[in-house]
Amino acid sequence: MLNIKGIWKSFGGLMALRHISVDVKEGDIKALIGPNGAGKTTLLNIISGIYQPDKGEVFFLGRNISNLPSTKIARKGISRTFQHVELFGNMTVLENIMVGRYVKTKAGFFSSGLKMPYVMKEEKEIQRKSEEILEYINLAQRNDELASNLPIGEQRILEIGRALATEPRLLLLDEPAAGLNIRETRNLGEIIRKIRKELRITIVLVEHDMELVMRISDSITVLNFGEVIAEGTPLEVQKNREVIVAYLGEEEEIQRGYNAHT
Ligand SMILES: Nc1ncnc2c1ncn2[C@@H]1O[C@H](COP(=O)(O)OP(=O)(O)O)[C@@H](O)[C@H]1O
Numbered sequence: 001m002l003n004i005k006g007i008w009k010s011f012g013g014l015m016a017l018r019h020i021s022v023d024v025k026e027g028d029i030k031a032l033i034g035p036n037g038a039g040k041t042t043l044l045n046i047i048s049g050i051y052q053p054d055k056g057e058v059f060f061l062g063r064n065i066s067n068l069p070s071t072k073i074a075r076k077g078i079s080r081t082f083q084h085v086e087l088f089g090n091m092t093v094l095e096n097i098m099v100g101r102y103v104k105t106k107a108g109f110f111s112s113g114l115k116m117p118y119v120m121k122e123e124k125e126i127q128r129k130s131e132e133i134l135e136y137i138n139l140a141q142r143n144d145e146l147a148s149n150l151p152i153g154e155q156r157i158l159e160i161g162r163a164l165a166t167e168p169r170l171l172l173l174d175e176p177a178a179g180l181n182i183r184e185t186r187n188l189g190e191i192i193r194k195i196r197k198e199l200r201i202t203i204v205l206v207e208h209d210m211e212l213v214m215r216i217s218d219s220i221t222v223l224n225f226g227e228v229i230a231e232g233t234p235l236e237v238q239k240n241r242e243v244i245v246a247y248l249g250e251e252e253e254i255q256r257g258y259n260a261h262t
Pocket residue numbers: 011014016034035036037038039040041042043
């Protein structure tokens with residue numbers, strides 16, 4: 001579904017990605033892991049068109065998308081969340097989903113201010129669809145609350161809901177479990193699984209929580225200093241020496257993930 005081929009990206013003198021190639025199979029949950037600064041977010045930014053690569057190409061469903069702007073890439077079916085939650089804090093939960101949904105419609109966010117009859121009909125439809133999404137991610141009882149009043153765990157899930165509103169085929173998640181407690185992380189894991197299984201959306205998961213990664217991923221790619229250092233199933237990656245060395249100090253966490261998986 002997604003083929004990343006020989007991507008290079010530098011910021012000034014800093015080489016953030018050095019010849020990265022990764023393939024993501026349709027229907028998979030693919031985890032991207034690696035220490036801080038490894039280049040994971042940069043890679044998501046390149047896939048979603050926020051940055052252009054210096055060299056290399058990204059293919060989505062066989063089409064080269066490397067030079068498309070992010071809005072076009074979103075319309076092709078790639079949606080994402082951010083490492084730092086980027087919700088509209090002064091809008092309600094429902095409105096946050098509706099904003100995501102406007103990307104999908106012809107009226108667009110601004111012309112809908114005119115309240116033409118066809119626009120109003122469309123707006124009703126957007127609201128109905130948005131309520132359905134909130135139902136799906138178990139946030140329906142929060143519809144009218146301000147997004148900024150939700151606990152962080154629900155904010156992260158709301159952000160996923162907003163990404164779903166564009167009806168993507170590929171969902172990129174940047175550290176969705178950051179700041180969540182164990183219970184919230186479990187719930188998040190269940191929602192990610194459900195999205196993959198029922199909505200058949202392929203998922204790229206950047207995540208530090210090894211327990212979560214090992215539990216829900218089909219395949220893992222490990223980055224370190226902008227390079228792929230390992231790739232395989234959760235079990236294969238946990239046994240890889242280079243990975244353990246890259247995570248020096250986080251070794252214990254890998255062990256914990258391993259125990260949880262077996
Ligand atoms: N916009 C940017 N400008 C300058 N340096 C950046 C920018 N984005 C990322 N970097 C640098 O690129 C490297 C990779 O960062 P990032 O992709 O955020 O890593 P990760 O998400 O794996 O922690 C880091 O050294 C980071 O400081």
